[in-house]
Amino acid sequence: MSDASYLSLEKLTLAYGDTVAVADLDLDIRKGELIALLGPSGCGKTTTMRAIAGLLPVKSGRVRLDGADMTRVPANKRAVGLVFQSYALFPHLSVYENVAFGLKLKGMRGAELDAKVQAGLKSVGLSSFANRKPAELSGGQQQRVALARSMVMEPKVLLLDEPLSNLDARLRLEMRTELQRVQKETGVTMIFVTHDQAEALALADRIVVMKGGAIEQIGTPEDIYNRPVSSFVADFVGFENIFPLEGGQLRTSGGLIELSGEAPSAAGLAWRPRMVTLGTGPFRGTVRGTSFAGDSREYLLDTSFGAIKAEVEAGLPAHALGADLLFDLPAEKAALLSKFS
Amino acid sequence: MNARSLFIPATLFLVIAFLIGPFLIIVAASFSAGETLAFPPQGFSLRWIAKVFTVESFQASFAMSLFLAIGGTAAALVLGIPASYALSRYKLPGAEIVRTVVSAPIIVPGIIVGLALLRYIVVPFQVGITLALFVAHTALVLPYAVRVVSASLDNLRSDIEEAAVLLGSSRLGAFFRVVMPNIRGGIMSAFILGFVTSFNQVPVSLFLSGPGVRTLPVDMIAYMEIVFDPSVAALSSLLAFLSIGIVFAAERFLGFSRYV
Ligand SMILES: Nc1ncnc2c1ncn2[C@@H]1O[C@H](COP(=O)(O)OP(=O)(O)O)[C@@H](O)[C@H]1O
Ligand SMILES: [Mg+2]
Numbered sequence: 182m183s184d185a186s187y188l189s190l191e192k193l194t195l196a197y198g199d200t201v202a203v204a205d206l207d208l209d210i211r212k213g214e215l216i217a218l219l220g221p222s223g224c225g226k227t228t229t230m231r232a233i234a235g236l237l238p239v240k241s242g243r244v245r246l247d248g249a250d251m252t253r254v255p256a257n258k259r260a261v262g263l264v265f266q267s268y269a270l271f272p273h274l275s276v277y278e279n280v281a282f283g284l285k286l287k288g289m290r291g292a293e294l295d296a297k298v299q300a301g302l303k304s305v306g307l308s309s310f311a312n313r314k315p316a317e318l319s320g321g322q323q324q325r326v327a328l329a330r331s332m333v334m335e336p337k338v339l340l341l342d343e344p345l346s347n348l349d350a351r352l353r354l355e356m357r358t359e360l361q362r363v364q365k366e367t368g369v370t371m372i373f374v375t376h377d378q379a380e381a382l383a384l385a386d387r388i389v390v391m392k393g394g395a396i397e398q399i400g401t402p403e404d405i406y407n408r409p410v411s412s413f414v415a416d417f418v419g420f421e422n423i424f425p426l427e428g429g430q431l432r433t434s435g436g437l438i439e440l441s442g443e444a445p446s447a448a449g450l451a452w453r454p455r456m457v458t459l460g461t462g463p464f465r466g467t468v469r470g471t472s473f474a475g476d477s478r479e480y481l482l483d484t485s486f487g488a489i490k491a492e493v494e495a496g497l498p499a500h501a502l503g504a505d506l507l508f509d510l511p512a513e514k515a516a517l518l519s520k521f522s
Numbered sequence: 523m524n525a526r527s528l529f530i531p532a533t534l535f536l537v538i539a540f541l542i543g544p545f546l547i548i549v550a551a552s553f554s555a556g557e558t559l560a561f562p563p564q565g566f567s568l569r570w571i572a573k574v575f576t577v578e579s580f581q582a583s584f585a586m587s588l589f590l591a592i593g594g595t596a597a598a599l600v601l602g603i604p605a606s607y608a609l610s611r612y613k614l615p616g617a618e619i620v621r622t623v624v625s626a627p628i629i630v631p632g633i634i635v636g637l638a639l640l641r642y643i644v645v646p647f648q649v650g651i652t653l654a655l656f657v658a659h660t661a662l663v664l665p666y667a668v669r670v671v672s673a674s675l676d677n678l679r680s681d682i683e684e685a686a687v688l689l690g691s692s693r694l695g696a697f698f699r700v701v702m703p704n705i706r707g708g709i710m711s712a713f714i715l716g717f718v719t720s721f722n723q724v725p726v727s728l729f730l731s732g733p734g735v736r737t738l739p740v741d742m743i744a745y746m747e748i749v750f751d752p753s754v755a756a757l758s759s760l761l762a763f764l765s766i767g768i769v770f771a772a773e774r775f776l777g778f779s780r781y782v
Contacts, residue, residue, distance in 0.1 A: 236684050256687045269685040273703040282699075283689030334689060 186245070187212035187370060188233070188338055193242035195225070195232050202228045203394040205242070210338075215364050216372045217381035219405075219417070220391035226374040227266075229391075230340045233372070234263045247337055262331030266342040268323045270315035276302070276326050277311040283334045301333040304363065321352040325359070332363065341373040345380055357384055378418050382406055390414050411520035412449055420451035421490040422510065425521045431510075434487035442512035449518035452510055454479060454492035462509025468500050482508065545762060552756035559752050570752040574760065577753065582734060583741035586655075587721055590737060594659030595667070595716035599709060601660070602667030607697070609668070610675040625665040632662070632725030640729040651732040658726045663716035670715060674708025675701075714772045718765055 186209040195203040203225040210216055218226045231237040233244060235256030244251045251259055270279050281298045289297065302308045305325035315323055324344065331339055344360065345353045361384060364371050375381050381388045382402040390397045390405065390413075398410045409415040412423050429444040430437040441463045444450075459480065466482030466489060473479075478499060482489040491508060500506060547561050555565030574580060605624065609617055627635060635658065644654045678701065686696035702709075727737040736744070738761075746754050 234688060236687070256684075257690050257692060259688075261688065263685070263688050265681050265685060267679060267681055269679065269681040271682055271686070271700050271704075273700075282686070286690040286695075330685075330689070 185209055185211055187214075187247060189243075189245045190229075190233070191243040191245065193229070193232060193244065194240045195228050195237060196240045201240070201394065203232070206394075206396060208389060208396065208399070210370060210372070212370055213368045214370055215361075215384060215386045217385035217388045218372060218374045218391060219376070219378060219381040219388050220397075221376055221417075224391045225394040226376075226391060227342055228394075230263065230342055230372065230374060233338065234261045234340060235259045236263075260334070260337045262334055262336035262339040264324070264327045264331055264339070264341040264344055266344075266347065268315075268320075268327040270323055270326055270330075272315055274314075275311065276307060276313050276315070276318070279315065279326055280330050280333055282330065287334075297333055301329040304332070304366075305329045305359070321348055321356065324348070324356065328359075328363065332367065332369070335367075336369065338370045338372065341371065343374050343376070345375065346377065353380075360384065378405075382418075390417065407516070409451065409516055410518065411522065412451065412518050413520075413522055415451040415516060415518060419453060420516060421454050422457065422486075423449065423451040423518070424486070425449040431486070433485070435485040438486060440512045441509055444512055445515070445517055447517035447519060449521040450510075450512070450515035451518055452515055454490040456511070456514045457489060457491035458509040458511055459491045459493050459506060460508070462507045464508050464510070466506055466508055468502050468504045468506060471500070471502065480506075482506065484508070486510075548755045548762075549759045551752050552759045554752045554755075556752070558750055559755055563752075570756040571760070573751075573753045574757045577745070579736070579741055579745070580738065580757065583736045583738040586652075586735065587738040590655055590659045591717045591720040594656055594720050595663050595713055597656070597660040598663035598667040598716055599671075599712060602664055602712070603671055603709065606668050606671040606675055607701070610672055611680055621668075624668050627662050628665045632723065633728065635661070636726040636729040639726075644730065651730055651735045655727060655730050655735070655737065658730060659720045659723065662723060662726055663720050666715050666719060667712045670712035671705060671708050674705040674711075678704050711772065714768060718768070721761075721765070 188208075188210040190206050190208040193203060193206040193208075194201060206229065218229065220226055228237065232239055235251070235254060239252050242252075246259070246261070271282065274282065277298055280301050281294060284294055284297055298311075299308065302311055305328055307322060307325055307329065310318065310322065310326075315326065318326065324347075328341075328344075341360070345356055348356055357380065360371070360373070363369070373384070382405070385402060387399060387401055388405045389399050392413050398405060398414050400408070405414065406418055409418055409420065412425075415423050424431040424433055426432070426444060426447055426449055427437060430439055431450065455477075464484060464486070466484035468480055469483045469488070470481035471478065473495065476495050477492050478495045478497075480491045480493070480500065482491060489508065489510075550563050551559055551561050552570055553566050553568070554560060554563030554570065555567040556563065605620075608614060609621060614620070639654055639658050643649055643657075644651070682700050682704075683693070683696040686700045687693060691699055722739060723737070724739045724743070727740050731737075731740055742754050742757060
């Protein structure tokens, strides 16, 4: 086992009956890494997690963990933890008993058990809730119980399915920090699923972007944010102006358009609204919409490219609806897409 | 108050009168001092209630009914809980057909079930009456068991079983550790419903009686054909209060009505 492949998925294909949900997936994860699985609903994130955990049989391909082939190892022998999107706490057991559940199955008893459970509860700040039933806790607290319940088992890999999406905005930030802290303190290899790019960017060491049951791009948050490889990833991480390139020209809804600068070689180009030059340039547009976002202002322009979204600092003088503006899509700023879909 | 606004209260009153009336009449008749079953009762005495406990065949048939109600319901649950689990957790081919077949005894008149058992099982195969009664009551209660247990299983998320498995439990272990404790209320409710259904059952049992082997309701009918005294009313009242007591206790301690 090389260090770069503590957990590897090799040509993993997963199906529900005859419907293939994930096809030929290859992924290598280092020990101690924090990985985000990012993608729209239905792209196969949960399916992949369930296969890693052993809850879903593999159609073809392999799952290797810590040097061993796990493909046929049953879920209860894998040492993989999973925090369910629904938390899946045992409703009839107290918080304490929920956390103690797996340890007791390992045969742990008495003072050792108690110390472990107490430490687990303490690490998620729920020591004083030990005797409550799950139904008597808030969503955020339930999730921390689920986290503690998995973590006391010292899993080789901890999987979290949309750990933040059921929480309100404030709790979400709190829980983000919590996850990061737990991961840094324990060094556990962690994979979490999200459909929120901001979450993935903020938390992960590396992001795996999925689309339609396959990996679209793997990279650091900087890679994904600045250098999306495809129109799909670009769109997902906030590039609003995305065009295919044909013979050095942009294919737009208004026909082929020559860029102001030298066109790079790529399948397509993408600009964030902030990358659009407003006020000077070879192109003209009419303001169709404007919105104020505190420190910036966004314009929706009607142009020969079709609709263009541009964003400028809020300190600059505002343009009225219907105003005619010059603008440019500078070629040197564009993200180069090697795949257009 | 006009006629329209009286209509609903009047209807309600009639419904309650029809439901409770016969019961009140029977209870009143049990305290009669007269020699025959009559309403209004003649005088007041406890002699017929006392007599119930001296009729020997009542004791035997009560024991039989109790055995069938407890044993038959327990057997129905032993069969019904795994069946309900399979129906609710696995997408089995023909699950709908199984559901329908399992409820057949609710739909088919009991008298036909009883006759069929007698004609095609008991007589040709020389099956003992007690065994036939046991099988009949198990089959009778099974639909209720499946229905009530299924309802509480459907309310229970299945991901807690997967959570238990990932924490080291086997699939079977997960069933006993996290499924059973969470459907206990449903199981208790099914038991009580099954018990009462079996205990009060007449038509199926009617054909299945032999020398000294009868259920209590059938025995009461037989008794009435010979002796028409108020002791049958007294026994009915006692049984009714027993049932009411059980259901109230169940509602009080288990929230019984949630599952039915
Ligand atoms: N139990 C299932 N039976 C059949 N198809 C399923 C099942 N679960 C998921 N799918 C399908 O598999 C695909 C991937 O689903 P999923 O992994 O849940 O997506 P995600 O978690 O990324 O939203 C979807 O097309 C979904 O419809
Ligand atoms: Mg999902």
